[in-house]
Structures are given as C-alpha cells and as structure tokens.
Amino acid sequence: MQQSLEHIKKLVQAIHPLTETEWLGLERIWTLVNYKRKEVLTRAGDKEKYLYFVLEGVQRVVYYDEKGREATIVFTYPYSFGGVLDALMQQTPSAYFYETLTPSSFLRAPFSELENLMHSYPNINTMIRKGITAALSGVLERLTELQCFSSEEKFRKLMQRSPHILQMIPHKYLANYLGIDPSNFSKLINSVRI
Numbered sequence: 001m002q003q004s005l006e007h008i009k010k011l012v013q014a015i016h017p018l019t020e021t022e023w024l025g026l027e028r029i030w031t032l033v034n035y036k037r038k039e040v041l042t043r044a045g046d047k048e049k050y051l052y053f054v055l056e057g058v059q060r061v062v063y064y065d066e067k068g069r070e071a072t073i074v075f076t077y078p079y080s081f082g083g084v085l086d087a088l089m090q091q092t093p094s095a096y097f098y099e100t101l102t103p104s105s106f107l108r109a110p111f112s113e114l115e116n117l118m119h120s121y122p123n124i125n126t127m128i129r130k131g132i133t134a135a136l137s138g139v140l141e142r143l144t145e146l147q148c149f150s151s152e153e154k155f156r157k158l159m160q161r162s163p164h165i166l167q168m169i170p171h172k173y174l175a176n177y178l179g180i181d182p183s184n185f186s187k188l189i190n191s192v193r194i
C-alpha cells in the first residue's frame with residue numbers, strides 16, 4: 001500500500017506541492033480496490049462516490065445515447081486519477097459510465113472525505129482545482145480535434161500525445177475515442193508514419 005501511495009504523492013506534488021501535514025491527511029483516505037475486466041464502477045444516473053487513482057489496468061469513461069451508440073470520452077491508466085469528475089465534484093447523477101477494460105487495481109478515496117480535506121486545507125483545494133483545470137484543458141483540446149481535424153490529423157495528434165496507447169488499448173476503443181470508423185483506423189495504423 002505504501003508504494004502505491006508514493007505514486008499518488010508524486011503526482012500530487014507535481015500538480016501542487018503539499019506540506020507533510022496536508023499529505024498525511026490526504027494519504028489516510030485511500031483504500032485499495034480491485035476489479036475484473038469489463039466491470040462498471042460508475043453507472044450513468046448514479047452519483048460518483050469516489051476519486052480513483054489507477055495502479056493497474058485500463059479504463060474508460062463512456063457515454064451511451066438512447067439508440068445504444070457509444071462515445072468513449074476518456075481513457076485512464078497508471079498512474080492517473082480516474083472516475084467521472086464532473087459528477088464527483090458536483091455530486092450530481094453521472095451522464096457517463098466508468099468501466100474497466102482490463103483487470104484493474106485502484107486506490108479509491110470517498111468524496112465526503114476528500115471534500116472535508118478540501119475545506120480543511122486550502123492547498124489540497126488548490127491541488128484539486130489545478131488538477132481539474134488541467135483535465136478540462138485536455139477535454140477542450142480534444143473537442144477541438146474532434147470537430148476540426150481530419151481522421152489522419154486526429155490519429156497523429158493522439159500518437160504525439162500518447163504513443164504508448166496503441167499497445168494498451170484495443171483498437172476498436174481507440175477508433176471510437178477518435179470518432180473514426182474501425183476499418184479506417186486500421187488503415188491509419190498501417191499508413192501513417194509517426
């Protein structure tokens with residue numbers, strides 16, 4: 001458990017440094033949890049109860065419309081925070097599912113305890129705000145790519161940002177994430193030089 005907490009500490013300190021007292025408060029709220037492949041951690045319509053920190057595995061936040069079409073919004077993998085952040089921070093029903101794509105291990109913190117720490121320690125509140133702002137920036141960048149870029153440009157941008165992702169995530173999910181037909185995605189893999 002202590003080694004897993006060191007991964008969180010490294011990420012937290014990179015976002016916004018905490019004092020030792022603040023870190024000790026934050027480290028005590030995490031518990032280790034494990035899930036199998038294709039398990040749903042958060043369902044659309046439910047409140048997000050936890051902030052997750054990914055230790056092993058790959059997960060995705062996905063939206064399903066009334067016709068059953070899906071849109072992969074984001075992937076999470078070691079060592080990043082996970083969950084449906086808007087539903088977590090607003091404590092409103094989620095519009096999305098958070099599911100494992102592979103067997104996954106997490107450290108998980110209840111929102112109620114995280115919120116208490118945010119009220120007690122301004123630096124923890126600042127760290128959370130900075131982390132969420134960075135996540136929002138990534139979402140806005142991705143939205144621009146989806147609306148303005150060609151399939152090849154979206155693929156190239158993904159490979160520049162996360163070249164390791166081709167080995168981690170099944171291609172059908174990557175194609176969905178980019179809004180590209182799976183057969184066209186296969187052609188891009190074979191034809192685009194990065």
